[in-house]
Amino acid sequence: MTGSPADCNKWSLVTDGLSCTDLATQAGISLAQFLAWNPAVSSDCSTNYWLGEAYCVGVAGGSTPTTKPTTTAKPTSTKPTPPRPTMSGSPANCNKWSLVTNGLTYTALASQAGITLKQFLAWNPAVSSDCVTNYWLGEAYCVGVSA
Numbered sequence: 001m002t003g004s005p006a007d008c009n010k011w012s013l014v015t016d017g018l019s020c021t022d023l024a025t026q027a028g029i030s031l032a033q034f035l036a037w038n039p040a041v042s043s044d045c046s047t048n049y050w051l052g053e054a055y056c057v058g059v060a061g062g063s064t065p066t067t068k069p070t071t072t073a074k075p076t077s078t079k080p081t082p083p084r085p086t087m088s089g090s091p092a093n094c095n096k097w098s099l100v101t102n103g104l105t106y107t108a109l110a111s112q113a114g115i116t117l118k119q120f121l122a123w124n125p126a127v128s129s130d131c132v133t134n135y136w137l138g139e140a141y142c143v144g145v146s147a
Contacts, residue, residue, distance in 0.1 A: 004138075005037055010058025013086075020045035020055075027057035052088045054140065086140045089125040096144025106131035113143035 012027050020041065024034040035041060037056040040048040049055075086097070098113050106127070110120040121127060123142040126134040135141075 004039075004056040005059050007060040008037065008056035008058065009060050010056070011054040012057040013054050014049065014051050016051060020049050023055065023057070029057055050088050052086065052090060054086050086142070090142040091123055091145050093146045094123065094142035094144065095146045096142070097140040098143040099140050100135065100137050102137060106135050109141065109143070115143055 010027070012023055014023060018026075020034060021031055024031045027034075034055070034057065035043060037059060038048075041055070042048065096113070098109050100109065104112075106120065107117060110117050113120075120141070120143065121129060123145060124134075127141070128134065
């Protein structure tokens, strides 16, 4: 998601039924911290809070709450966490992510990952076939899946 802090060092993926308040609680941060670190998300989490997207839940040197959450955290998945925000529609079995850096074309990203452009587009369905739509600097894209 745009606007996330450059020093974000912890990301959390939205799963089905997980509210932004629950996501913040699971990460051990306040809702205010979550919203500060994810400024594109509206204060009521009705805008720009999407299933399958990764959101910043920790920053280097950032403050952490002094008390632990009182709710029980839901189990987390063991799949790799994307290093940055992702587009919706990435496969659930994605196990390798690549980050778009300045000047990195979609063909170069696929080539660096050792995959075909066809695989890249299949694993990242939000990206248009010409990569003009939804191919963004700073976003993480799926470049590997488990069997």
